[in-house]
Amino acid sequence: xxxxxxxxxxxxxxxxxxxxxxxxxxxxxxxxxxxPNTRVPQAAILTFEANGPVTTTLEAVAADHRFESxxxxxxxxxxxxxxxxMRADREYQFSITISxxxxxxxxxxxxxxxxxxxxxxxxxxxxxxxxxxxxRAMDKGFTLFNPRRRIPLEVADAISVESEFNDSxxxxxxxxxxxxxxxxxxxxSRITDYRSIRNGNIVxxxxxxxxxxxxxxxNTIASWYAKDRPQGKTSGSIPVDSETFHHSFQEYxxxxxxxxxxxxxxxxNYFTSETDAQAPRKTxxxxxxIVMRFTRDGEVRWKWKAFDHLDPYKIGYLSFGNxxxxxxxxxxxxxSHANGVRIMDDGDSxxxxxxxxxxxxxxxxxx
Numbered sequence: 001x002x003x004x005x006x007x008x009x010x011x012x013x014x015x016x017x018x019x020x021x022x023x024x025x026x027x028x029x030x031x032x033x034x035x036p037n038t039r040v041p042q043a044a045i046l047t048f049e050a051n052g053p054v055t056t057t058l059e060a061v062a063a064d065h066r067f068e069s070x071x072x073x074x075x076x077x078x079x080x081x082x083x084x085x086m087r088a089d090r091e092y093q094f095s096i097t098i099s100x101x102x103x104x105x106x107x108x109x110x111x112x113x114x115x116x117x118x119x120x121x122x123x124x125x126x127x128x129x130x131x132x133x134x135x136r137a138m139d140k141g142f143t144l145f146n147p148r149r150r151i152p153l154e155v156a157d158a159i160s161v162e163s164e165f166n167d168s169x170x171x172x173x174x175x176x177x178x179x180x181x182x183x184x185x186x187x188x189s190r191i192t193d194y195r196s197i198r199n200g201n202i203v204x205x206x207x208x209x210x211x212x213x214x215x216x217x218x219n220t221i222a223s224w225y226a227k228d229r230p231q232g233k234t235s236g237s238i239p240v241d242s243e244t245f246h247h248s249f250q251e252y253x254x255x256x257x258x259x260x261x262x263x264x265x266x267x268x269n270y271f272t273s274e275t276d277a278q279a280p281r282k283t284x285x286x287x288x289x290i291v292m293r294f295t296r297d298g299e300v301r302w303k304w305k306a307f308d309h310l311d312p313y314k315i316g317y318l319s320f321g322n323x324x325x326x327x328x329x330x331x332x333x334x335x336s337h338a339n340g341v342r343i344m345d346d347g348d349s350x351x352x353x354x355x356x357x358x359x360x361x362x363x364x365x366x367x
């Protein structure tokens with residue numbers, strides 16, 4: 001608050017400004033607490049109340065690690081500021097400073113917080129080993145990736161239980177330049193494609209045909225699912241007209257999504273072998289890829305269907321495997337098997353890569 005005092009001296013005026021509360025004030029002292037969302041346990045939340053809009057700087061220091069985070073006035077400390085970037089099982093000292101629009105600053109008492117240990121079972125957290133570490137040659141920032149858990153096929157009875165075990169957990173991990181885990185997310189389904197989008201959140205595809213957006217604390221911001229997926233409806237999620245979501249997606253600048261889906265058509269006189277051209281033929285249920293664009297409301301803007309443009313009788317190896325059977329489509333031949341799609345020409349076209357037919361198509365959307 002700024003208070004102006006006007007003094008009359010000898011018929012003239014002298015004006016002086018006195019500052020009240022010249023520095024920002026902590027009206028409620030800072031507190032650091034563990035992230036309540038157990039899907040992202042290696043994070044914390046800083047909360048406090050100030051006497052006005054403030055910029056918050058947090059410096060975190062442990063014995064072998066330090067980092068700094070800054071939150072602008074658009075982030076409300078009353079609602080909580082996410083603390084992300086801690087290495088596991090470390091005692092951190094947090095120095096917190098707030099500043100207002102005049103540049104005035106105030107520091108709080110140093111707070112302590114111990115980051116949790118990583119899960120010690122390999123099915124919940126893989127062992128990560130740094131084999132080479134050359135900081136000067138590295139780009140700045142973190143690395144996000146998705147390890148997968150899988151029962152080795154040679155394990156007894158692995159075939160009968162592998163689908164549930166392999167697909168019932170999805171993991172995203174962020175490591176720093178030294179290969180130390182500084183963030184991870186445990187989901188309820190195997191994760192395929194994943195990426196950070198323009199608003200800073202993370203979006204990923206699950207093996208049960210969902211597209212999920214989470215914030216840095218693991219909270220679900222939005223989710224979509226393929227309306228005709230084998231698993232049926234999912235509460236609180238937006239249906240999209242497709243049988244599947246799989247392998248790959250990308251965000252358009254306006255927030256729409258480009259994503260891979262699929263459809264099944266019954267084709268007569270179809271192959272029964274990928275190595276013997278003389279093997280008997282029969283009518284087969286064949287899976288072909290779809291590329292589609294949909295809005296955040298779930299409205300499909302357009303679809304491109306591989307069946308309508310490519311020859312489904314040109315097949316590759318692995319067409320008669322159990323890929324689609326494991327995903328709820330029994331007795332289905334895997335024909336095109338796209339596993340990558342990318343926006344091109346500012347959205348006027350896209351590239352799609354077909355694994356099993358060994359081809360890449362550049363498709364003009366308008367034609």
